Amino acid sequence: MRESKDLRGGMYATGSTDGNPLNRQPLVAISADVVELYKYLWQATPLQYIEAAVAGAGVFPLIVPSVGDRLDFDQLFAAVDGLIVTGSGSNVHPSLYGGDRSQANGPYDPARDSTTLPLILKAIAEGLPVLAICRGLQELNVALGGTLATEIQERPGSLDHREVQSDNRDERYAIHQVLSVTPDGCLSSVVGADNIIVNSLHRQAIDRLGEGLEVEARAEDGTIEAVSFRSASAFALGVQWHPEYWISTDEISARIFRAFGDAVRARAAHKGPVAYVAE
Numbered sequence: 129m130r131e132s133k134d135l136r137g138g139m140y141a142t143g144s145t146d147g148n149p150l151n152r153q154p155l156v157a158i159s160a161d162v163v164e165l166y167k168y169l170w171q172a173t174p175l176q177y178i179e180a181a182v183a184g185a186g187v188f189p190l191i192v193p194s195v196g197d198r199l200d201f202d203q204l205f206a207a208v209d210g211l212i213v214t215g216s217g218s219n220v221h222p223s224l225y226g227g228d229r230s231q232a233n234g235p236y237d238p239a240r241d242s243t244t245l246p247l248i249l250k251a252i253a254e255g256l257p258v259l260a261i262c263r264g265l266q267e268l269n270v271a272l273g274g275t276l277a278t279e280i281q282e283r284p285g286s287l288d289h290r291e292v293q294s295d296n297r298d299e300r301y302a303i304h305q306v307l308s309v310t311p312d313g314c315l316s317s318v319v320g321a322d323n324i325i326v327n328s329l330h331r332q333a334i335d336r337l338g339e340g341l342e343v344e345a346r347a348e349d350g351t352i353e354a355v356s357f358r359s360a361s362a363f364a365l366g367v368q369w370h371p372e373y374w375i376s377t378d379e380i381s382a383r384i385f386r387a388f389g390d391a392v393r394a395r396a397a398h399k400g401p402v403a404y405v406a407e
């Protein structure tokens with residue numbers, strides 16, 4: 129394992145190659161948002177997910193632009209061995225699950241929805257390891273026919289799952305929420321604990337569970353905080369919190385990304401060695 133320094137200053141033991149060309153960092157597709165920066169639109173993925181993929185999972189993230197069915201997904205899936213669907217400040221469009229389309233439930237990113245939902249379904253169908261985070265878990269659920277509840281903090285008896293209002297990102301991503309982990313499930317086998325403590329930055333959550341999904345963790349108010357597609361032929365885990373943020377200091381976060389990376393490497397190895405052309 130090589131030591132490497134990320135762009136945020138953390139030191140990591142990378143899961144990357146041992147120099148053997150047949151053990152290169154497997155390629156993993158990662159979602160992108162359409163966002164405005166410097167007064168024009170970008171396809172962008174937050175740095176924290178890229179860093180966690182490289183240093184925590186030991187994979188090579190390839191940002192997939194949110195351009196919907198103009199992408200040849202077969203071409204992509206011939207090249208990658210996993211999929212990461214990231215969090216985002218935008219919400220899945222309610223029209224995709226029969227929800228309230230008001231602007232109050234925004235902001236929206238329809239270009240991302242039109243890309244991630246088919247991408248998730250194809251990844252599961254093809255047995256690609258999937259790690260879906262926050263909005264990604266919500267997209268996983270909607271892609272499988274589930275629904276979302278909005279402004280969950282307003283529900284009677286609900287905790288407030290939103291982040292604290294602060295300019296300090298470490299404070300926004302503070303680890304404080306206790307979850308109970310479903311015994312003998314995918315998450316339980318990864319984290320090796322009945323209870324975990326995580327961060328929380330969301331105002332929506334799973335309402336009706338999508339087809340084939342199983343609950344892997346719940347918050348103290350019953351909110352679904354993790355799901356898996358257990359019949360998937362590979363690792364297919366969605367988490368409502370953000371393990372990518374504290375990957376260099378939080379063991380639970382590190383275990384999730386390491387398990388995902390191991391599943392990706394297992395698929396890559398099963399596909400056979402990468403064609404290596406000597407210089």
Ligand SMILES: N[C@@H](CCC(=O)NCCCC(=O)O)C(=O)O
Binds near residue numbers: 215262
């Ligand atoms: N918008 C959805 C999903 C929440 C989510 O992915 N949050 C990421 C926040 C990123 C940041 O602000 O740093 C919801 O609110 O449920």
